[in-house]
Amino acid sequence: MATLKVPGRKVRTLRRHAGLSQADLAQRLGISASYLNLIEHERRTLTAGLLVKLAQVLDLDLRSIASSLDARVLQDLEEVFADPLFEGSAPADAEIRDLAISSPEVARAIARLHQAYAAAQASARTLATQVLDRQDVPGMPTAELSPDQVTDFLQSHRNHFPELEAQAERLWKDGRLEGGDLFAALSDYLGSRLGVGVTVLKVGEMRGAVRRYDPASRSLQLSEALRRGSRNFQLAYQIGLLENSELLDRLTRDPALASDEARALGRVTLASYFAGAVLMPYTEFLRAAEDERHDLDVLQHRFRANFEQVCHRLCTLQRKGAEGVPFFMVRIDLAGNISKKFSANGVRFPRYGGICPLRNVHAAFLQPNALRVQVSRQPDGLTFFSVARTIRRHRGGYHTPEILYAIELGCEIESARRLVYADGMDFANLAGVVPVGTTCRLCERLDCGARAFPSVQKPLTVDENVRGVSFFAPAENSEPNGRPQRG
Numbered sequence: 426m427a428t429l430k431v432p433g434r435k436v437r438t439l440r441r442h443a444g445l446s447q448a449d450l451a452q453r454l455g456i457s458a459s460y461l462n463l464i465e466h467e468r469r470t471l472t473a474g475l476l477v478k479l480a481q482v483l484d485l486d487l488r489s490i491a492s493s494l495d496a497r498v499l500q501d502l503e504e505v506f507a508d509p510l511f512e513g514s515a516p517a518d519a520e521i522r523d524l525a526i527s528s529p530e531v532a533r534a535i536a537r538l539h540q541a542y543a544a545a546q547a548s549a550r551t552l553a554t555q556v557l558d559r560q561d562v563p564g565m566p567t568a569e570l571s572p573d574q575v576t577d578f579l580q581s582h583r584n585h586f587p588e589l590e591a592q593a594e595r596l597w598k599d600g601r602l603e604g605g606d607l608f609a610a611l612s613d614y615l616g617s618r619l620g621v622g623v624t625v626l627k628v629g630e631m632r633g634a635v636r637r638y639d640p641a642s643r644s645l646q647l648s649e650a651l652r653r654g655s656r657n658f659q660l661a662y663q664i665g666l667l668e669n670s671e672l673l674d675r676l677t678r679d680p681a682l683a684s685d686e687a688r689a690l691g692r693v694t695l696a697s698y699f700a701g702a703v704l705m706p707y708t709e710f711l712r713a714a715e716d717e718r719h720d721l722d723v724l725q726h727r728f729r730a731n732f733e734q735v736c737h738r739l740c741t742l743q744r745k746g747a748e749g750v751p752f753f754m755v756r757i758d759l760a761g762n763i764s765k766k767f768s769a770n771g772v773r774f775p776r777y778g779g780i781c782p783l784r785n786v787h788a789a790f791l792q793p794n795a796l797r798v799q800v801s802r803q804p805d806g807l808t809f810f811s812v813a814r815t816i817r818r819h820r821g822g823y824h825t826p827e828i829l830y831a832i833e834l835g836c837e838i839e840s841a842r843r844l845v846y847a848d849g850m851d852f853a854n855l856a857g858v859v860p861v862g863t864t865c866r867l868c869e870r871l872d873c874g875a876r877a878f879p880s881v882q883k884p885l886t887v888d889e890n891v892r893g894v895s896f897f898a899p900a901e902n903s904e905p906n907g908r909p910q911r912g
Contacts, residue, residue, distance in 0.1 A: 433467035434527065443483050453482045497580065499525040500773050501536035507866040507881045515881055540573065543777060573776060574687040575694055576766060578679055584767050585743035586676065586698060592669055593702035608653065611660035619667050621645050623660065628821050638663055650821060654729040658700045665699035704730050705738045711749050714739060718845040732816050736834045740767050750840045756832045757786055770837050771807050775864045782875045783861045786833035789813040793829065798846050800838065801861045804869050808858065811835025812846050
């Protein structure tokens with residue numbers, strides 16, 4: 426019988442995640458516990474028949490089991506060893522890949538250790554800056570890693586939470602939200618069901634906030650600066666916090682959220698997820714997205730949501746048997762800082778440092794409010810189609826600074842025709858595809874003119890007589906005997 430190369434360690438990891446003992450899983454597979462033990466210790470191979478049965482027993486996608494490599498683990502390891510700390514002593518790519526495949530838990534531990542190191546470095550720099558500036562130093566920052574922990578938490582759940590979807594659907598039924606003014610219906614639900622009064626106040630009265638809830642008086646205040654869709658979102662968010670508090674607590678008791686700050690941020694993130702599910706109900710939104718070929722403007726108007734809310738909702742459509750297009754999404758500011766990222770399709774975003782400067786999301790700043798399209802290809806050969814646009818955050822009057830972000834939303838090239846933005850594009854001729862990477866340190870494209878740092882693939886060499894397309898991009902030189910060399 427044919428056999429498939431599935432590491433025994435992966436079988437053991439899947440079994441443990443399912444909460445099964447060796448004896449339990451062996452019984453369900455129809456094999457002995459001793460034989461399963463041999464498989465897990467890689468002294469026996471997993472036959473194709475057993476692989477199919479394993480997928481059925483654990484209710485998993487066959488491809489996720491057959492894949493011997495967790496791409497996220499590999500990316501994290503590559504970023505760890507791209508740190509200048511390992512300059513000249515980093516292990517070879519093959520060794521890093523072998524570690525990610527054979528010992529994924531060890532690889533994750535190394536990544537977590539490096540995260541702690543990076544946080545300590547950031548704290549030290551902050552402390553040094555404060556001391557040099559003669560500022561008071563009340564204490565070292567402790568929550569630098571909380572956003573990363575929440576991102577990992579969302580990624581591990583594929584940014585889809587069925588229980589929150591069910592609660593959003595229940596609210597539509599119990600609150601009788603269908604067919605009326607959503608703001609009025611949600612306000613009435615807060616008042617009649619939860620005893621919460623809703624008031625819209627002037628910008629000055631909100632003292633810098635756009636939403637403020639007082640548990641003692643059971644009063645919710647919203648800023649007049651919020652648009653209609655954002656007001657609806659904040660009402661749904663508050664309902665999510667009040668009615669689903671126990672569910673939020675249970676979901677955030679996840680090993681990925683290792684600190685109180687991360688769990689608190691996780692609650693806020695999940696309450697926002699619930700609010701998005703209320704504004705854009707799963708079945709109705711998925712059908713509209715498919716019917717309108719993911720026309721973001723149409724979806725914004727139909728569901729009274731903003732550009733970012735629609736993009737984020739598209740990234741959550743992963744219900745089993747009713748999946749949407751697997752999208753990736755990233756949001757950055759003018760300085761290139763990543764403030765939101767998610768990938769359901771293999772796009773790789775850095776945990777540390779800036780995103781590749783050739784990505785579509787940067788170009789969006791060149792034409793604010795205009796939608797830009799791009800076809801890009803990663804070093805691993807995966808090709809993607811994306812759209813990008815700026816969004817503005819302006820929550821006050823004349824003296825309140827306007828904050829500009831850019832968002833990129835994309836999918837694999839095979840799904841591009843399902844998007845209206847692909848009309849007129851010749852995907853049979855991809856001569857204009859943009860070669861992108863993760864970060865300069867990790868990117869293997871040595872001839873990139875946008876390179877800002879040397880690649881770990883090639884140690885930095887300085888030749889004062891030759892200049893490439895950028896300082897860190899090597900150029901062809903010639904030795905006196907005429908033989909070319911890299912400089």
